[in-house]
Amino acid sequence: MTVHPSLQPAVDAWTHSIEAISELVKPLAESDWNRPTECPGWSVRDVVSHVIGVECEMLGEPRPIHTLPRDLFHVTDEFSRYIEVQVDVRRCHTALEMTSELEYTIIRRSRQLRNDNRSPQTPVRWPLGTDNERTLERTLTTRAFDVWVHEQDLRRALGVPGNLDSPGGLLTRDVLVGALPRVVAEDAGAPAGATVAFDVHGPVEFLRTVRVDEHGRGSVDASVSLGPTVAFSLDWETYLRLACGRVRPEAVADRVKVEGDGRLARAILAAFAVTP
Template sequence: MTVHPSLQPAIDAWTHSIEAINELVKPLAEGDWNRPTECPGWSVRDVVSHVIGVESEMLGEPRPIHTLPRDLFHVTDEFSRYVEVQVDVRRCHTALEMTSELELTIIRRSRQLRNETRSPRTTVRWPLGAGPERTLEHQLTMRAFDVWVHEQDLRRALGAPGNLDAPGALVARDVLLAALPKVVAKDAGAPPGSAVVVDVHGPVEFLRTVRVDADGRGTLDSSVSLGPAVTLAMDWETYLRLACGRVRPEGVAGRVSAEGDPRLAEAILRAFAVTP
């Protein structure tokens, strides 16, 4: 048996991004590993540690037994504490230790994925120990999403832009757009009967309309709305940074155009972040 065709796009996107991360960090000097990223409290080393840690858990490796310091301001709940263990345990690792572990993890995980024969609908344990069980297809899609987003975190921290149109970018687009109706209708409270248009340009381009029905539920489509309550226009990287909580709206005010109801536009942008 071979990998199910519906799983291959996520596996390919994951492979492209994690190999790009490996190439990015392999030549880094020790000091570069300490550069801050847009992930609160995390350096370049910490982002790579997170990627290694999650993929190690996907391989079935036991979690490290480790007590976190009490002064980590960005650790605010059980989920962040769970995630932080794999990060903090590697904060004393050297550049060579980091790159060696990353390369070995990629080799082992790639082999595991090449030999994946389960159905996409197989129920699997969700990584990071949080939430209900998910399908294998969903799990692999979210791993492709997470690794590509962290590749971009590293690129911004290291001043090495690229791959904004990579296979992982298309996975990220679909994951983030799936959350947009809730952002507009529930979190921002767009009124029933209204429509909000999001127009994104750049390496990944799309125009989507969220329509709020009489019951206050949002739906997403690609048709143009006449007279929307709000139209938001921005470049793809800005959309990514806002939707992943890497920057607050005021930090990219010059890169976002908002037309229509200013209060609703502000509420949508305030609620735009959909990742932990």
């Protein structure tokens, strides 16, 4: 039995990223596991714990029975409380315990994926704190996206850049570009007839234009718009950090070139983060 061909890109991206995470953390000293990341309140250990925890839930394992401390400032709602349980329960784990559990989890999840011959449209329960069902295709794409973004969190925290244009990076580009119409038309409230261009350079390069129709609905394409309402030019890593809420727009203002309607540009940047 093999995975459906249309699911293979997401499986390949997930495999590449989670194995890269394993290689990154395997040689770390105990002190390195405590390095802070751009995820609020999370260390290197916490990011890896989160990755392990979600994969364990994808395997169908029961969630840990664990009471969170009351002083976690970054835990602000039910979703973050749900996510934090798998993280906090591992905060006392040693480096060896972390790497061993990660390796064992990768082996089991890889086996599960290899033996999965379900249709891409099969409904599956999404494990992260909801009873909602998603298609298998969307679930695997989301996992590949999440794992690659966390690989990059770890790389920045550890000072080991790389893999910005890996299979996970290209999948993430498509996920984030797909969110642009909502960001521009709905969240930022761009007016009918507005065009917003994004020129992204670096290891991953693309030019996309969001167009808002007369009904206020947004669409995105790869064509060039002459005289757009707003034009952004920035590097791929900065785009990623903004879109995933790792950094606030004012902190990277020197890395983002903006032309056109300043008020709309500020509204778009304020709404740019699309991850929880």
